[in-house]
Amino acid sequence: MLAAQFMALLDVFIVNVAAPTIGSDLHASGADLQLVVAGYAITYSVLLITGARLGDRFGHGRVHLVGLTLFTAASLACGLAQGSTELIVFRLVQGAGSAVMIPQVLSLIQRTFTGEARVRALGAYAAVLAVGAAAGQVVGGVLVSADLLGSGWRPVFLVNVPVGLVLLAVGRRVLPRGGGREQGSAGGLDGPGLVLLGAAVSLITVPLVLGQEEDWPLWSWLSLAVGALLFALFCGYEARLARRGGAPLIAPRVLRHPGMGLAVLRITAVMAVNGGFLFVLTLHIQGGLGYSALRAGLTFAPSTVVFGVVGLTWRTWPAAWQRALAPAGFVLTALSVAGVGLAFRGGDEGGAWAYGAYAGVGAGLALAFSPTLTRALAAVRPQDAADASGLLATVTQLGQLIGVAVFGTLFLNRLESLGAPEAYTSSEALLTCMFALAATAALGAVSGLVLRRR
Missing domain, CATH: 1.10.287 (Helix Hairpins)
Known part of the structure; x- marks a missing residue:
């Protein structure tokens, strides 16, 4: 289940690095590229709660396999697309497959584990989210630069096909096939x-x-x-x-669960910052600085490593620190994304300062996200597992979608007002976006503290 989660999450971010190559090969506009990235998240976020309900009604293992089949088939279609319109449509279908597949992961964790075992399972889930989000950039760069058999960007989608087929074969043997309505709420599909x-x-x-x-x-x-x-x-x-x-779709009792409102707010903020940061920085370093796809992907390696390490280890840190981790993560994220913008100012390539800021972004996002998600779900009742899982998964994707749409638009607008996408003008557009991202992260810290106090 976590392997499928990793593959679906990888596909959200792997396209960022491939976007410039896709645009060149398919003659796609900036808006087309935003839709290629965001189209997946649109259907993913809209259908996630319904996907959770389908698992409740027909069995989480069975529905997971159906979603995995749709996702794998859509990945093949994306890899073979001959135009930007086709690719956008198939990305929408791919997102729908993920929406059916992914909610079952959290629901099965909720129904299978209790107590400390559930906390450990949720920690592993959060770590997969952390590593998958950042690793997508690196893997995308490697696949695009390898240009296997002259295929360019297409392997970023085609790589899902053999992995999906293996997971389907294994999943048919190990996943529970029953467990429909009698295991959970009998809620309709609304x-x-x-x-x-x-x-x-x-x-x-x-x-x-x-x-x-x-x-x-x-x-x-x-x-x-x-x-x-x-x-x-x-x-x-x-x-x-x-x-x-x-x-x-969203049960009021789930929203009233202690800490759920705060979790929704914080997860939306952190994912908006994450999505906007990755998309905008990729456009700058490939379009403005002329980095290759491989170099662009490897640029995010510090974020990948630090995000994964923090996501796996934060529960072992001193108990006195635990409540302060999420606010501290937002503050660290705000300072780090602003540092990235300043490091590239004037058309510079950033140097060591930029890589230190990348590591700060990875640590800050992990601290803001992983403890928030784990605490919100650790105490949810099993009968509310599907609704809670669908809600937080939807918020995660909506935050990502907002980040790509809003900050991507801000970057492109600023770039257009400054002139051609050269290193200097692109760095100024990047700086504007990084300050806006820093403000969003700061708002996440302050608003979260206020809401928790209330």
Whole structure:
């Protein structure tokens, strides 16, 4: 299950490094590249809660295998795509496969383990998230630069096919096949809620991604307004459905669980910073500085190593430090991303200062994310496992989506206002984005402290 989780997460980030090569090969615009990266997250985030409900109804092991099959087939289609439109469509399908596959991981952890064993299992889950997020950049660089048989960027998708086939073969033997409604809540799939949420996310995301390319036409502002209205309608509908005894996508009792509101806020902030940081920095070092895909991927190695080490070891640190880890992580992230921007200022290549800042980003994000996720899920009741898992997985992906759309748009807008994507102009656009990311991380620390106090 964790191997499948790693593969799906790798696919979120592996495309970042491949994006410039994809753009050159398929003649894709900046907006197309944002949709290639963010399209996966759109369907992933919208369908995650429904994927969790499907596992509750039909059995988590069985549904996981169905999602894995769809993900593997879509990966093959992505690797064979002949145009940017095809690739975007197949990325949407790939995200849907992940949305069906991934919620089952947390749900099975919740149902299989208790006490300290559950904490250890959640720690392993968080560590996989940490390593997968950062390793995607490195693996993407290696695969693109290898240019296997002249295939360029395509191996970043095709590598999933043999791995997926192996996991399908093993999963059929070791995963539980039963365990439908009788194991958990008998909640329905809430079709109207799914439609409202999906429409709201799409109407808000698409203009954020395409608005800059189209010079912010009237339709983009209308789409944002309608998306906000539909999100308000979604919230109202879910509240009324819960009062009538129905099964909303997000159960109110899960949101009222101690610490869940704080976890939602912090995970959204940390993933927005993570997604924006990786996407924008990749565009700068490949487009502005002319790094190869391999060098760009290896640039993130310090973040990968430190993120993984911190994600695996934070539980062994002194007990007196534990409550301060997440706020400290946000503060460290804010200082480190600002340091990255300053290191590249003026078109410089950063040097040792930049690599120290990368390590700080990895440590800060791990401290902000891993303890937050583990504490939020460790005490959730088994009957709420599917809803809690779906909620936090959705928040994780929505945060990632927001980061790519908002900060990617900020970078491209700033770059356009400064001129051609040369080293100096690109570094100035990067600095603006890094300060905005630092402000977001600082807000995550302060808001989290305020909410916990209340």
